Amino acid sequence: MNKATVLLSGGIDSASVAMLLKAKGLAVRGLFIDFGQASREMEQKSVAQLKEIIGIPVDQIQVNSLRSYGAGELVGRNAFLIFAAALLGNCDSGGIAIGVHSGTAYYDCSSDFMQKIDALIQQCSDGKLSVLAPFVRWSKDDVYSYFLSQGIPLENTYSCEAGSSPPCGRCTSCLDRARLECSLKGASSD
Numbered sequence: 001m002n003k004a005t006v007l008l009s010g011g012i013d014s015a016s017v018a019m020l021l022k023a024k025g026l027a028v029r030g031l032f033i034d035f036g037q038a039s040r041e042m043e044q045k046s047v048a049q050l051k052e053i054i055g056i057p058v059d060q061i062q063v064n065s066l067r068s069y070g071a072g073e074l075v076g077r078n079a080f081l082i083f084a085a086a087l088l089g090n091c092d093s094g095g096i097a098i099g100v101h102s103g104t105a106y107y108d109c110s111s112d113f114m115q116k117i118d119a120l121i122q123q124c125s126d127g128k129l130s131v132l133a134p135f136v137r138w139s140k141d142d143v144y145s146y147f148l149s150q151g152i153p154l155e156n157t158y159s160c161e162a163g164s165s166p167p168c169g170r171c172t173s174c175l176d177r178a179r180l181e182c183s184l185k186g187a188s189s190d
Contacts, residue, residue: 001026001094001095001130002025002026002027002094003026003027003028003029003093003094003095004021004026004027004028004029004094004095004096004097004132005028005029005030005031005085005089005091005094005095005096005097006018006021006028006029006030006031006056006097006098006099007030007031007033007081007082007085007096007097007098007099008030008031008032008047008050008051008058009032009043009047009099010032010042010043010044010045010046010047010050010157010158010159011043011046011099011157011158011159011173012099012143012144012147012154012157012159012177013099013100013101013135013143014030014098014099015050015054015099015147015152015157016099016135016143016146016147016150017097017098017099017132017134017135018030018050018054018056018097019054019146019147019150019152020134020146021095021097021132021134022054022055022056026094026095027094028054028056029056029057029058029059030047030050030051030054030056030057030058030059031058031059031060031061031085031089031091032044032047032058032059032060032061033060033061033062033063033081033084033085033089034060034061034062034063035062035063035065035069035080035081035084036063036064036065036067036068036069037069037074037161037163038068038069038071038161038162038163039158039160039161039162039163040163041163042158042160042163042164042165043158043163044060045158046156046157046158049156050152050156050157053152053153053156054152059089059090061084061088061089063084063088071160071161071162071168071170071171071172076108077108078098078100078106078108078109078113078117079108079113079117081098082096082098082117082121082131083121086121086124086125086129091129092128093125093128093129094128094129094130095129095130095131095132096121096129096130096131096132097131097132097133097134098114098131098132098133099133099135099143100114100133100135100136101135101136101138101139101140101142101143102135102136102137102138102139103139103140109136110136111136111137114131114133114136117131118130118131118133140176140180141180144180154181159173159174159176159177160173160174161173161174162174
């Protein structure tokens with residue numbers, strides 16, 4: 001495999017996946033999917049900045065729904081994003097990459113889910129596509145350490161599920177970021 005489409009959301013995890021795959025020599029492009037998530041506008045702003053920093057092209061698709069989506073678990077979200085990329089994202093071959101990591105309670109972030117959806121995508125595409133989840137066994141701390149090592153400014157990312165500015169500070173993504181930034185400050189004051 002020599003190319004990958006990264007599901008780029010503007011956050012630490014997807015930016016890190018793009019950097020990792022690019023460093024491995026793959027031709028990387030980002031794909032932002034607007035499915036009506038509350039955070040889409042802020043995510044789009046971060047994706048626009050990250051594509052310049054990482055040096056990759058980014059395509060965007062929009063999928064309309066009768067629902068609106070806020071903070072919290074969105075059942076089937078990662079399956080939807082992966083299949084939307086395969087069907088609508090101009091992915092004819094290569095990998096569809098996603099920034100899931102261990103330690104997340106959602107089933108669609110698990111190794112089991114990633115193995116199953118990879119098998120489905122490979123079968124549906126006659127082996128032309130596969131799912132890449134290089135961080136599925138990494139902790140969030142591991143991903144964040146890798147992110148920091150790549151020199152991407154944290155202020156160019158966005159991860160609040162509520163889509164507010166400033167971030168809400170209450171959703172899972174905000175709590176994760178607060179924990180990581182606090183542990184970073186603690187490490188740098190030693």
